[in-house]
Amino acid sequence: MSVKTLAERALEQGQGVLRLTPTWVPRVFCVPGRRIKLHPDDYYALGGNRGGIDERWFSSTTPADNGPLTSPNEGLSFAVFEDGGQEQLFLLRDAVDALKGALIGDRIWNDYGRWPMYSKFFDNKGALPHHIHHDDEHAGKVGQLGKPEAYFFPTQLNNHGGDFPYTFFGLQPGVSKDEVRQALKDFVKGDNKLTNLSAAYRLEPGTGWDVPPGVLHAPGSLCTYEPQKASDVFAMYQSLTGDQIVSEDLLWKDTPGEKKGDFDYLVDVIDWELNVDPNFAQKHFMRPKPVRPVKEMAAEGYQENWICYKSTAFSAKELTVFPGKSAVIKDAGAYGLIVLQGHGTMGAWDIESPALIRYGQLTHDEYFVSEAAAAQGLRITNPSKSDPLVMLKHFGPDNPDLVIEP
Numbered sequence: 001m002s003v004k005t006l007a008e009r010a011l012e013q014g015q016g017v018l019r020l021t022p023t024w025v026p027r028v029f030c031v032p033g034r035r036i037k038l039h040p041d042d043y044y045a046l047g048g049n050r051g052g053i054d055e056r057w058f059s060s061t062t063p064a065d066n067g068p069l070t071s072p073n074e075g076l077s078f079a080v081f082e083d084g085g086q087e088q089l090f091l092l093r094d095a096v097d098a099l100k101g102a103l104i105g106d107r108i109w110n111d112y113g114r115w116p117m118y119s120k121f122f123d124n125k126g127a128l129p130h131h132i133h134h135d136d137e138h139a140g141k142v143g144q145l146g147k148p149e150a151y152f153f154p155t156q157l158n159n160h161g162g163d164f165p166y167t168f169f170g171l172q173p174g175v176s177k178d179e180v181r182q183a184l185k186d187f188v189k190g191d192n193k194l195t196n197l198s199a200a201y202r203l204e205p206g207t208g209w210d211v212p213p214g215v216l217h218a219p220g221s222l223c224t225y226e227p228q229k230a231s232d233v234f235a236m237y238q239s240l241t242g243d244q245i246v247s248e249d250l251l252w253k254d255t256p257g258e259k260k261g262d263f264d265y266l267v268d269v270i271d272w273e274l275n276v277d278p279n280f281a282q283k284h285f286m287r288p289k290p291v292r293p294v295k296e297m298a299a300e301g302y303q304e305n306w307i308c309y310k311s312t313a314f315s316a317k318e319l320t321v322f323p324g325k326s327a328v329i330k331d332a333g334a335y336g337l338i339v340l341q342g343h344g345t346m347g348a349w350d351i352e353s354p355a356l357i358r359y360g361q362l363t364h365d366e367y368f369v370s371e372a373a374a375a376q377g378l379r380i381t382n383p384s385k386s387d388p389l390v391m392l393k394h395f396g397p398d399n400p401d402l403v404i405e406p
Contacts, residue, residue: 004098006090010081011103015348016373018079018103020336020366021089022357025055025064025075025120029236029246033123035157035223042359046071053359054125059336059368059394060118061093065232075232077118080362092368104334105371108396117314119227119336119394121157127164128219129246130194130238134254135213138269139233141256149228150286150308151219152208152316156340156390162221163242167209168198169217169284170275177267184237184263187251191240201281208286210310214271225307227314227394235269286310288318291401301325302380306402307392315399319380321389326381331374332400335393339365342389344382347373353390 010018024038028051032043036056043052050069057064057075064075077092092115101109108116136146151167171180175197186192195218201209203222211217216237236250252260259265277283288305290297297303301322308316321327321344343352352364369378382389395402 001088003090003094006081006088007079007095007098007103009083010079010090010095011099011370013081013348014367016370016376017347017349017378018092018095018368018370019349019364020059020092020368021078021080021362022366023057023060023075023077024053024359025057026050026053026066027055028067029244029250030054030128031125033125033162033221033223035159036121036123037354037357039356039358045359054123056121058119058338058366059092059115060120060230061091061096061115062118062230062232077368079368087362102372103368103370104396107398108334112397114230115396116230117227117394117396118230119225119316119338119392122219122224122226123157124219124221125162126221126242126244127166129236129241130168130198130216130218131234131236132216132269133211133213133231134233134235134269135271139213139231139254142233142254144233144254145229145231146213147229147231147233148213148311148313149211149226150208150311150314150316151211152225152286152307152318152392153203153205153222154225154340154392155205157223158205161203162223164221165203166200167203167218167220168195168200169209169211170199170215170277170280171197172199173276173278175276177272180270181263181267184251184266187237187239188248189239190245192238194238206288208307210284210286210308212271212274212311214269215274216270225316225392227308227316229313235266237266284310291317300327302327302329304329309402310404312404313397315395315402317393317395319391319393321380321382323382323384323386323388326379328377328379330377331369331393331395333395334369334371334374335395336368337366337391337393340390340392342382342384342387344380344384344389346380347378
């Protein structure tokens with residue numbers, strides 16, 4: 001059976017909604033925070049040389065860039081078609097290529113020819129090194145796309161804050177390019193102390209941050225939901241985090257070959273005005289915003305908030321259907337979703353948030369909703385007498401339902 005036929009039958013079976021499988025990604029420079037429901041025996045399921053699994057990717061048509069040991073299809077989401085008790089898997093990327101606008105909508109297909117974002121859970125026990133995601137100009141020099149991203153810290157996944165629940169963003173006003181250049185030159189000396197030039201912010205569950213490309217950031221240890229542009233471009237600018245040395249190879253990651261060793265180029269990747277902006281927090285911190293008047297939504301049995309709403313490259317919502325309630329939810333664009341809490345039904349599907357997942361196990365907590373199904377509306381029912389049904393929804397660029405405030 002061709003991928004197109006599989007995708008068409010799966011979409012028909014799901015009444016416009018594809019069921020996706022868990023996509024686990026290891027990082028050799030990370031220690032898992034163990035809050036993403038993976039079985040305790042499986043955080044190193046790919047072997048110690050690959051590092052611990054501390055990420056789960058959602059609605060991804062973007063392969064992970066994890067160096068020479070990266071496995072085939074790492075980071076890519078698979079969809080499931082069930083037929084006669086048999087489950088057949090196919091890549092979401094291939095389904096998008098085959099179904100085009102019938103899956104992601106003509107607007108996104110015509111503009112991008114692909115699904116141009118993905119989201120993830122990032123779950124690290126400690127802080128990450130101060131690093132940067134390139135803008136389109138600098139990423140384009142190595143054949144990649146720039147990467148804006150955003151953070152949201154789900155309360156359901158943050159029963160503890162990890163070792164360092166603070167994130168560094170940008171640089172302190174008054175820091176000079178010479179100081180940053182010297183810190184980068186000191187990378188190979190041990191601790192280059194780049195965060196001495198930055199500022200840390202305490203992370204608060206239930207809130208988030210917008211992180212444009214070109215902004216230095218050292219994510220803290222809360223479990224994080226990260227919608228982002230479909231790219232895995234980055235470079236590590238900090239040489240020591242906690243007790244862990246960062247490989248110099250990661251300092252020059254995604255630097256053109258002729259520019260490796262050129263510290264002026266690394267400084268040029270930094271969007272200087274964004275990084276030294278004294279009002280950075282005011283402009284980039286995000287508290288949830290109701291999508292409609294709260295009383296109107298409550299009367300219909302649900303609450304929905306924008307949680308990532310400052311970027312044109314993607315957006316995200318948190319939807320809660322109250323216990324014993326049912327609601328029809330409409331959206332103007334296609335989206336992926338992950339069920340965080342509770343169980344119930346969504347259109348043709350029984351959905352649930354599992355307590356524990358084995359590596360390789362299929363679940364019923366992740367889906368991709370076609371634009372047609374989103375626009376028609378999905379009836380979501382929560383049969384529980386006490387437990388809210390909560391999901392996070394990640395959308396593609398230029399969401400027609402979102403007005404970005406300056």
